[in-house]
Amino acid sequence: MLADDSEEDEVLYCICRSNGEDNLPMILCEECEMWYHLHCLGFQPGDDELIDVFKCPACTERTGQKTSWRVKCSREECRHASRLPLSIYCSDACGIFLMSLKLRQINIHPDSVEQAGYKVSNYTNIPSLVFNGDGDKVSSVSLAANSKKQDCLATLTTLNTQITRYTNQIALLTKQESYHKLAVARAQSLSSHLLDVNQTNSPDKPKKPKGRGASIPKGYCGFDYRLLADDEDWEGLDVHQIENTPVETDALLCNLKESACSRHKEWRKMMEYKLQVHRSTLEAKQFKLQSRQQQLSLKVRHYDKVLEIIAVAAAAKDAGAAQASS
Numbered sequence: 293m294l295a296d297d298s299e300e301d302e303v304l305y306c307i308c309r310s311n312g313e314d315n316l317p318m319i320l321c322e323e324c325e326m327w328y329h330l331h332c333l334g335f336q337p338g339d340d341e342l343i344d345v346f347k348c349p350a351c352t353e354r355t356g357q358k359t360s361w362r363v364k365c366s367r368e369e370c371r372h373a374s375r376l377p378l379s380i381y382c383s384d385a386c387g388i389f390l391m392s393l394k395l396r397q398i399n400i401h402p403d404s405v406e407q408a409g410y411k412v413s414n415y416t417n418i419p420s421l422v423f424n425g426d427g428d429k430v431s432s433v434s435l436a437a438n439s440k441k442q443d444c445l446a447t448l449t450t451l452n453t454q455i456t457r458y459t460n461q462i463a464l465l466t467k468q469e470s471y472h473k474l475a476v477a478r479a480q481s482l483s484s485h486l487l488d489v490n491q492t493n494s495p496d497k498p499k500k501p502k503g504r505g506a507s508i509p510k511g512y513c514g515f516d517y518r519l520l521a522d523d524e525d526w527e528g529l530d531v532h533q534i535e536n537t538p539v540e541t542d543a544l545l546c547n548l549k550e551s552a553c554s555r556h557k558e559w560r561k562m563m564e565y566k567l568q569v570h571r572s573t574l575e576a577k578q579f580k581l582q583s584r585q586q587q588l589s590l591k592v593r594h595y596d597k598v599l600e601i602i603a604v605a606a607a608a609k610d611a612g613a614a615q616a617s618s
């Protein structure tokens with residue numbers, strides 16, 4: 293089937309024996325490590341992500357092993373593979389997206405919180421309570437308002453600490469996002485550097501055709517192991533120093549060929565996605581705390597108003613009593 297006398301200076305791809313310069317999306321057979329056009333095998337564009345392990349027709353015939361597929365993400369518009377058995381979605385982002393749609397439907401506008409929570413009519417009862425001389429009732433209202441206010445203030449203190457923690461985490465995330473961009477750029481320079489070195493060292497090898505499809509490995513992995521650092525390590529990371537370290541001497545960059553590195557497959561996209569998910573999670577959590585904070589502040593305002601009306605009414609009553617007795 294494969295011609296032995298195929299031209300030596302040209303690598304051929306796929307069942308169509310093309311030279312791979314057509315920019316069409318391709319997929320790698322994990323058995324024979326040859327590249328195939330999705331189109332030539334009857335796949336749809338994007339199917340490569342839904343394919344778990346691809347075996348080309350020749351290898352399927354030879355080994356009996358078939359291409360295995362993954363399950364699609366449950367968000368209808370999404371073409372990515374789900375993370376089953378962990379999740380029916382491809383990512384937290386897709387899960388959160390659907391959840392936020394639902395949340396938006398039941399979301400109360402901040403302005404309506406006060407009306408929804410506390411009826412203004414509560415306040416108008418208070419002066420008559422004071423004037424009608426039901427002292428026990430007035431002091432129990434006053435005590436209740438005071439103790440509830442203290443509860444709210446205590447919860448607010450805790451909330452503020454949590455919100456500050458999220459603010460710091462989001463700031464750190466911003467640092468990680470910009471570092472990701474730097475890592476992508478550095479991986480690119482490392483790749484070009486290694487390509488140059490290897491091309492000069494082995495002039496016999498055929499020159500790689502330029503402008504191929506994105507799924508063809510054309511360079512070196514370049515993954516920056518610092519991207520895996522935990523939050524504490526990130527705090528101390530000196531980005532400026534790394535920026536000034538030449539890529540070829542940076543021991544924390546993966547220098548495997550992209551096609552040979554299975555550990556960091558698609559790391560640019562994966563890391564970017566992970567950061568996006570992290571951001572939307574943090575922002576959603578912080579938003580929830582901030583709504584709670586706003587609601588509690590309104591409650592405090594409400595109790596203050598109750599206490600103020602009681603004080604004013606009591607003062608007015610005392611003044612009236614003093615006037616009556618003189």
Ligand SMILES: [Zn+2]
Nearest residue numbers: 306308329332
């Ligand atoms: Zn083809």
Ligand SMILES: [Zn+2]
Nearest residue numbers: 321324348351
């Ligand atoms: Zn194969």
Ligand SMILES: [Zn+2]
Nearest residue numbers: 365370382386
């Ligand atoms: Zn999805």
Ligand SMILES: [Zn+2]
Nearest residue numbers: 513546553556
């Ligand atoms: Zn790698």
